[in-house]
Amino acid sequence: SANSMWGGRFAAGPDAIMEAINASIGFDRRLYAQDIRGSRAHAAMLAAQGIISTSDAEAIREGLLTVLSEIEAGKFPFRTELEDIHMNVEARLKEIIGEPAGRLHTGRSRNDQVATDFRLWVRDQCDAAIQALRALIRAALSQAEAGADWVMPGFTHLQTAQPVTWGHHMMAYVEMFGRDLSRFQDARRRMNESPLGAAALAGTGYPIDRHATAAALDFDAPMANSLDAVSDRDFALEFLSASSICAVHLSRLAEELVIWSSAQFRFVSMSDKWSTGSSIMPQKRNPDAAELIRAKIGRILGATVALFTVMKGLPLAYSKDMQEDKEQVFDAADSLMLALAAMTGMLSDLSANREKMEAAAASGFSTATDLADWLVRELGLPFRDAHHVTGSLVALAEQRGCDLPDLTLADMQGVHAGITDKVFGVLGVHNSVASRQSYGGTAPGRVRAQIARWKEILA
Numbered sequence: 099s100a101n102s103m104w105g106g107r108f109a110a111g112p113d114a115i116m117e118a119i120n121a122s123i124g125f126d127r128r129l130y131a132q133d134i135r136g137s138r139a140h141a142a143m144l145a146a147q148g149i150i151s152t153s154d155a156e157a158i159r160e161g162l163l164t165v166l167s168e169i170e171a172g173k174f175p176f177r178t179e180l181e182d183i184h185m186n187v188e189a190r191l192k193e194i195i196g197e198p199a200g201r202l203h204t205g206r207s208r209n210d211q212v213a214t215d216f217r218l219w220v221r222d223q224c225d226a227a228i229q230a231l232r233a234l235i236r237a238a239l240s241q242a243e244a245g246a247d248w249v250m251p252g253f254t255h256l257q258t259a260q261p262v263t264w265g266h267h268m269m270a271y272v273e274m275f276g277r278d279l280s281r282f283q284d285a286r287r288r289m290n291e292s293p294l295g296a297a298a299l300a301g302t303g304y305p306i307d308r309h310a311t312a313a314a315l316d317f318d319a320p321m322a323n324s325l326d327a328v329s330d331r332d333f334a335l336e337f338l339s340a341s342s343i344c345a346v347h348l349s350r351l352a353e354e355l356v357i358w359s360s361a362q363f364r365f366v367s368m369s370d371k372w373s374t375g376s377s378i379m380p381q382k383r384n385p386d387a388a389e390l391i392r393a394k395i396g397r398i399l400g401a402t403v404a405l406f407t408v409m410k411g412l413p414l415a416y417s418k419d420m421q422e423d424k425e426q427v428f429d430a431a432d433s434l435m436l437a438l439a440a441m442t443g444m445l446s447d448l449s450a451n452r453e454k455m456e457a458a459a460a461s462g463f464s465t466a467t468d469l470a471d472w473l474v475r476e477l478g479l480p481f482r483d484a485h486h487v488t489g490s491l492v493a494l495a496e497q498r499g500c501d502l503p504d505l506t507l508a509d510m511q512g513v514h515a516g517i518t519d520k521v522f523g524v525l526g527v528h529n530s531v532a533s534r535q536s537y538g539g540t541a542p543g544r545v546r547a548q549i550a551r552w553k554e555i556l557a
């Protein structure tokens with residue numbers, strides 16, 4: 099049978115496969131709350147402008163609230179032949195209130211309707227991401243505060259480089275997550291304009307008030323160009339881009355936790371709550387949550403690439419291609435929220451092993467740079483010469499099978515006669531980190547100042 103919405107033009111209904119490729123109700127039902135909110139704002143505006151009667155608007159409002167409660171109670175009869183959430187809601191409204199339901203769509207199209215619903219949904223997800231990132235930053239800050247002066251090896255190329263502190267390492271992630279948070283704030287600010295009233299693409303001849311609907315939906319303003327309003331999905335692309343960058347940060351931290359919890363490192367141990375065992379190897383404690391967080395970037399970046407690919411080359415204004423925006427964003431948002439929550443929980447329950455980290459920091463000649471700097475400072479050597487002398491001392495220690503502080507003064511003077519026993523003062527890892535006082539450096543005082551700054555930001 100012909101479609102109840104556009105049956106006037108059509109004699110026959112769609113092929114079953116057409117229905118399958120065309121219908122979005124299977125996923126866009128997630129927009130029901132935004133759809134009903136948008137419709138309520140639109141109906142109230144139509145009445146305020148005298149475009150529909152106050153009694154019709156009242157019937158629409160009541161009817162939409164009934165639809166909302168049916169959906170929330172799980173009693174709503176979703177129908178695939180009605181394609182999407184917009185037509186499902188409207189058709190049900192008609193069953194409930196009759197004729198006035200037919201006046202709701204005056205001066206509106208599904209094109210501006212879906213753009214509005216989706217913006218509202220993505221805006222909510224930005225807020226959720228901002229909240230989740232605040233919680234994650236707090237968890238990283240607590241770790242940093244507990245271990246502001248715990249020494250660990252800092253790595254480059256995953257080779258021991260220079261000693262840093264656990265607090266400094268945690269605060270590096272606080273900075274990254276802080277930028278992620280601000281990216282969601284930026285995206286939210288930019289997307290906060292209303293497409294509603296752009297109608298199909300050209301605007302409408304009805305005397306609608308787009309400023310009123312924008313205000314009712316907590317948008318800052320109506321979008322200024324009706325073609326742009328219905329045809330761009332850059333707000334979704336920005337959300338996905340911000341999500342992808344955030345997921346990269348999560349994935350890198352997850353990778354470090356996987357490495358650090360291995361028997362070879364043991365820098366951290368994860369609580370039982372965030373680990374799994376093995377069905378065959380009794381000793382195992384696997385960091386599955388970290389591994390899954392590490393993997394989520396695959397879905398999130400995949401969704402980002404997918405939507406960029408859908409949007410490129412689409413002529414203005416609306417094309418049905420854009421219906422493919424939702425599943426990508428839904429999946430990316432779900433994955434991101436789960437990864438953020440899991441990382442927050444994992445970090446909160448994580449115990450860092452101070453002794454293990456400090457022992458590892460002291461091995462691998464991690465204070466070689468401090469030794470070279472001492473030769474520059476105390477003996478006036480040019481840095482390049484000091485680098486060379488230190489390299490010879492490292493080679494000597496390696497040959498002896500010991501670390502730099504275990505060399506004797508005679509050993510050292512054999513390489514450079516000017517070395518005195520004062521050099522031993524800079525070879526310890528605690529002195530090394532304490533000396534890194536430059537702004538942004540790993541000295542515990544610097545790290546504590548950054549922790550205090552972040553606490554103020556979050557307060």
Ligand code: ARG
Nearest residue numbers: 122182208209212416420421
């Ligand atoms: N379900 C559609 C979407 O998600 C709604 C807009 C349909 N508009 C149209 N002219 N067919 O994009």
